[in-house]
Structures are given as structure tokens and as C-alpha cells.
Amino acid sequence: MIHEKSLIRPENLKTHDKLVLDGVDVSGHWSTFIQSRVVTDYNEALQEEIAALPGGEHIHRCWQCGSCTNSCTVHAVNPDFNPRYWIYLIRLGMESELLRDKDIIWQCVSCNKCTYACPRDVFPEGVMKATAHWLELQGHTPKSKSTIFDEEFTQQVVETGKIEDGRVIRNFFAKTGQPLMQDWLVAMAKRVARRMPVLLGIKMGLAAVFRPRTRGWDKHRVAIEEYVAGQDAKHRKALHISPSPLGEGRGEGP
Numbered sequence: 001m002i003h004e005k006s007l008i009r010p011e012n013l014k015t016h017d018k019l020v021l022d023g024v025d026v027s028g029h030w031s032t033f034i035q036s037r038v039v040t041d042y043n044e045a046l047q048e049e050i051a052a053l054p055g056g057e058h059i060h061r062c063w064q065c066g067s068c069t070n071s072c073t074v075h076a077v078n079p080d081f082n083p084r085y086w087i088y089l090i091r092l093g094m095e096s097e098l099l100r101d102k103d104i105i106w107q108c109v110s111c112n113k114c115t116y117a118c119p120r121d122v123f124p125e126g127v128m129k130a131t132a133h134w135l136e137l138q139g140h141t142p143k144s145k146s147t148i149f150d151e152e153f154t155q156q157v158v159e160t161g162k163i164e165d166g167r168v169i170r171n172f173f174a175k176t177g178q179p180l181m182q183d184w185l186v187a188m189a190k191r192v193a194r195r196m197p198v199l200l201g202i203k204m205g206l207a208a209v210f211r212p213r214t215r216g217w218d219k220h221r222v223a224i225e226e227y228v229a230g231q232d233a234k235h236r237k238a239l240h241i242s243p244s245p246l247g248e249g250r251g252e253g254p
């Protein structure tokens with residue numbers, strides 16, 4: 001049963017402007033009733049699916065104390081952001097209710113206040129990440145910009161064993177349809193350039209052109225790619241969705 005009025009759909013809240021019962025005036029909010037409804041589309045595997053994704057492993061420990069939501073940075077500015085409530089929906093398998101909030105779940109800023117407040121070591125920050133990952137894998141939400149950034153960053157590290165910041169930013173902007181010449185970026189680049197030793201500037205310029213790689217990186221790259229593909233295959237299998245080209249033909253890894 002949902003006890004928080006803010007979480008009940010407005011159309012299911014009924015009040016009487018004028019109502020007197022046994023001589024007692026209960027007009028207005030004193031006469032609020034919650035219209036019952038029947039939910040039939042449970043996803044009984046939902047908790048298992050979230051628990052199969054990184055960060056969601058301990059969701060079963062939650063005892064609904066609400067400390068995560070009370071301590072949450074995002075909840076303080078947007079009361080609709082409610083980790084405790086989403087964990088409750090996931091544990092009950094109420095997928096359609098969870099999907100109503102699909103456009104805000106990814107807004108978790110990973111501050112981990114909830115993780116420190118949780119008395120049951122649920123690791124709510126991880127559950128938020130796992131839930132956002134689940135939404136993406138199930139095709140309920142497009143990739144967020146932060147996911148695209150993560151992918152670009154990771155791809156460079158995996159390919160070369162190094163990271164070249166300028167290229168990450170250029171590719172990220174290109175993939176998200178943003179112009180490269182943004183005021184804040186130009187201002188930051190000017191400030192950095194003023195303080196940067198000349199030699200370091202030359203090194204960075206050469207790195208942008210020649211894309212240096214870590215020596216002997218190939219064997220590490222192959223191992224990382226196999227691991228990533230294995231994890232992807234494992235997660236998709238847990239969610240009963242078809243393998244991606246990344247994971248096809250690969251083992252599930254450790």
C-alpha cells in the first residue's frame with residue numbers, strides 16, 4: 001500500500017467539497033478517499049533483473065525506512081525523485097508504475113549520501129544506476145548524455161590505454177549534436193593555455209594528432225574487450241533480451 005499522498009495519482013484521490021457524517025463536518029481534505037485500483041501487469045522478475053545489474057545486487061535488503069530519500073541531494077530540489085519509492089516498486093514488480101518516472105531516475109548525481117545513510121547496506125546509489133541501466137537496456141529511455149560521455153571515454157581508454165581529453169570532448173560533442181565552440185569551453189581553454197608550460201602544450205597538440213598508445217597495450221585491450229562483452233551478454237541474458245553485436249558469441253565472463 002502506498003501511504004504518501006504525493007505518490008498517488010491525482011485522479012485516484014477523491015474529496016467531497018461538502019460532506020457531513022454523523023453530524024461531523026468532514027468537507028474538503030478531511031474527506032479524502034483513495035480510489036482502489038487493480039494492478040495486473042506485475043513483472044515478477046523485476047527485482048531479480050535489477051539485482052543482476054551492477055549496483056543493484058543488495059536491493060532485497062531494503063526495509064523501506066526512507067533514509068535514502070531523506071538524505072538525497074536531488075530529492076531536496078525535486079520531490080518526485082524518490083529512491084525509496086522506486087525500490088519499493090521494483091521489489092513489488094510494479095514495472096508500469098516505475099516507468100512513469102523513467103525520465104527522472106537517471107538524474108541521480110552519485111553523491112552517495114543515500115549510501116551512507118542506509119542502515120541496511122542496500123547501496124541505493126547503485127540501485128539508481130542499475131535502474132537507469134535497466135531502462136536503457138530495455139529500450140525505455142534513450143542513452144543519456146552522461147552514458148554517451150562514459151562510452152566515449154571508455155572506448156578511448158580501451159583502444160589506446162591512454163586518454164586524450166580534447167578528443168573525448170570533440171567526439172562527445174559530435175555524438176550529442178553540440179557545437180564545439182561553446183563559450184564556457186573557449187574561456188576555459190584560454191585560461192588553461194595561459195598557465196600551461198609550452199612543452200606540455202606541444203605534447204598535447206602532438207597527442208591530439210598522432211593518438212599515442214600505451215606500449216604493449218594490445219593484449220590488455222583484448223582482455224578488457226572480452227570482459228566487457230561478457231558482462232554485456234550476462235546482463236542481457238538476465239533481462240531476457242537479445243544479445244548485442246558486442247556480446248554475440250562471447251562467454252559470460254566471470
Ligand code: SF4
Nearest residue numbers: 072108109111112114
Ligand atoms: S547518490 Fe543519487 S540517489 Fe543517492 S543521495 Fe545522491 S543523488 Fe540521491
Ligand code: SF4
Nearest residue numbers: 062063065066068118
Ligand atoms: S535507506 Fe536503505 S533501507 Fe532505508 S529505504 Fe533507503 S534503501 Fe531502503
